[in-house]
Amino acid sequence: MGNPKGEEQRRVLLLCGDYMEDYEAMVPFQALQAFGVSVDAVSPSKKAGDICATAITIKVESTDQVKP
Template sequence: MANILIIAGDYVEDYELMVPFQALQMVGHSVSVVCPDKASGDSVRTAIHDFEGDQTYSEKPGHNFVLNADFASINEQEFDALLLPGGRAPEYLRLNSRVLELVKHFAAASKPIAAVCHGAQLLTAADVIRERKISAYPACAPEVTMAGGIYADIAVDQAVTDGNIVTAPAWPAHPQWLAQFNALLK
């Protein structure tokens, strides 16, 4: 089974962190969740993004998620795959040079990478999606295109795999997104 790294931050999307964390463990994978400037036992706040007919998602308070690994001591060589949840966290996590180094490592090594919703902002900032078919929350489409990716405009409950990268527009795609990611982990 795979050893998976998840990079999170305050106001990560609740479902996009909680569901993969639990589901991937349920099928036998080891999952470590880290956040810059935080240690194992610290928590990150989550936000619940919902689709209620407005021009964009609504945002509600989520849960406090307890991290189970230390960001400062992460050795990317020990991990087989990377998962990048969305929410508001990616907009500032992409400013962290170590986060970008981690993303670049997984891309350069062709290790499986799963990104959902705004998680694609970390892929674009790391410059690892040129000529790759990438989905994301539609508001991130310009970033995908400007980073040289091919934006996959798919239904909110669908996912797309291009080589080692699996992406989806938002949490309603979990069944497709996690199934495609899990297939790469075999």
């Protein structure tokens, strides 16, 4: 999409933590990038290039299910 009329590129800082849900980070990250927004993801106590572990919840293996 780019920047209309030469506007300065928008930037977003995404705060992440270890073992956050994978989609909580990736969906907003990729959606913002699709609209031409520059996204930086950071996490406390991590350095540039470090990996931030994420969790993927699989319903059959989840231990925190709420049963009706």
